[in-house]
Amino acid sequence: MEITTIQPFLDYYKRIRQRTLRLLSVIPEESMNWSYKPGKFTIADQVRHIAAIERYMYAETVQGKPCTYSGCGKELADGYENVMKFFNDMHEESISIFSRLSDTDLQGKCSTPGNVDITIWKWLRAMTEHEVHHRGELYIYLNLLDIKTPPMFELSSEDIILNSRKGK
Numbered sequence: 001m002e003i004t005t006i007q008p009f010l011d012y013y014k015r016i017r018q019r020t021l022r023l024l025s026v027i028p029e030e031s032m033n034w035s036y037k038p039g040k041f042t043i044a045d046q047v048r049h050i051a052a053i054e055r056y057m058y059a060e061t062v063q064g065k066p067c068t069y070s071g072c073g074k075e076l077a078d079g080y081e082n083v084m085k086f087f088n089d090m091h092e093e094s095i096s097i098f099s100r101l102s103d104t105d106l107q108g109k110c111s112t113p114g115n116v117d118i119t120i121w122k123w124l125r126a127m128t129e130h131e132v133h134h135r136g137e138l139y140i141y142l143n144l145l146d147i148k149t150p151p152m153f154e155l156s157s158e159d160i161i162l163n164s165r166k167g168k
Contacts, residue, residue: 003121005103010095016128017091020050020135022150023142024087029080031145041072043141044083048072050134051090057113058127059094062101062120067113098124 003009024047032044041049049072056069077086106121118126142149151159 001125003106003124006098006101006106009106009121009124010098013095013098013124013128016131019152020131023135023138024084026142026147026149027080027138028147031142031147032080032083034141034145036141036144041137043138044074044078045072046134046138046141047083047087048076050131051087052076053130054094054127055090058123058130059097061110061112062105062123063097064110066111069113 027043027047033042035042035045052069052072057067060066060068077083101120106119106124108120109117110120110123111117112123139149
């Protein structure tokens with residue numbers, strides 16, 4: 001997917017974020033600090049990571065600024081309500097920055113934290129892939145805890161099978 005104009009991308013990214021928010025809405029407060037093994041991201045770390053990377057890496061670098069991401073620990077936000085507020089606040093700030101990009105800016109370059117120059121539209125596409133990657137991890141975390149998760153596009157695999165024509 002090549003991104004040539006900013007508004008259609010922002011509309012697309014809004015739908016990506018809505019699916020992520022639908023998943024986050026089923027996280028029980030008491031599960032926020034759960035991880036599948038010591039030393040790995042907790043559920044809250046995953047949520048803070050998506051938010052902090054979006055704001056402090058992607059949004060900074062598209063402005064030609066250095067990445068300021070410094071992790072996703074509890075010092076950013078702790079407790080269910082604070083983590084969700086952080087998540088939403090960082091997204092709002094990021095969207096404000098992305099909204100200022102012109103269509104011409106999308107063809108320019110930015111420098112990644114690895115000092116690789118990349119076309120801005122490709123960097124924004126990588127941001128959406130990053131969110132989807134961590135959302136997938138959250139699905140697994142929640143499934144390991146036996147928490148019912150929402151289907152991504154309103155239908156589960158089982159619903160699709162039930163609604164499919166058999167024996168065509």
